[in-house]
Amino acid sequence: MRTGELLGLLRSHQPEIHASFTPDQYIRYQEAVRGLQSAGSDPRAVRVALRRIRVALRPLPPGSELAERIGQSRSPGPGAAAGVLPDADELAALVRLLDSVEWPQLAPASANLFWEARNALLSAPSRGADALDRESADDPAAAGLIRLTGPGGSPRYPEFQFDTGTGGPLPVVQKINRMILADQDPWGAASWWLGRNPWLDGTPAELLGRVPDETLTAAARALTYEGEIAW
Template structure:
């Protein structure tokens, strides 16, 4: 397992980590991740920070899936390329850590967030190798929701694509940008795939079935805080 593999696991399991640790323990974990960023490309400092990350998570239950995988992670003998973290992956993990006041988040809420992610990943989706055209070159620039699956890698929910051409649907691209899907892909995916009182159905099921303006108005109502 490389450092980047570890970062993906941490990013995916953040709600579960918070649900299993006390606020003080979680704060220690946060600090270890920030030390990993501060280590830069100093291989020795990176190894030290990675040890701190693992130690901070020793309080996870032994039967916990992440705990078992962490026990398999050893950076000491790994070659430098496998030790140094990808800066973008590390930045994304830190962005998630800073986007929520995790230490004060109730464990029950964190567990719910984990369950929501698992539900969203059961929806039909395609991998990056199935993207075409501009979407393949720059999925984020194309306004696509990208969900990270710890087992399958990046997943792009199918409702975003025209079934005939395979190209992104313009209305989905527009609404994704309204929902800031580049910053909160899980929240945007939950809006599309969850029940919607105003539309009386999941918005994703209505793409191509109702006027685009109706979907756009529903998203606007959410952002405006009214109509629900």
């Protein structure tokens, strides 16, 4: 799917996106689209931005038309720069549309579900910054680690990311965290690791060391279509 076709699809499905997302999810989606605008005419930067948009669209209901269209499409090949670069005016129009949305206050039931989901992730075993080496604590994204924000703004690092023997980060976790853009969406990445995965028939974090690293990596690649933008 050419980037111009994607932008038109996102504009036409704006009501669906708005209805499906929480305020935080919508803000991440807005930021991802603005990232595409910032990428300019650099094909590589545009491809990275498109991948971030895909990650931001994960909360779409699986059976929705937009989710189906995205899941069935593929990107132009690496040399097809003309199909990758967006039209600046069309992209600006999408950004204006996204920015025009005024989000209503979440209904109490929806707000409760939202915070219950976050609290469930925070309740999993984790460690604080004091248990990390200085480099990882200063720049967890560069270290390939998921950092969640706990009560009072304290950083929390899910324990499954670390080797029980050495205490250091597991290389397969670092690799997959980068694949699923944990630096952009740490909550979504934590949910992937700690939630049941139909592809693996289990919970990825619980399967560490029990299945080959390549199996976990393949499951992440199936989500992100590593190596190409899945448009």
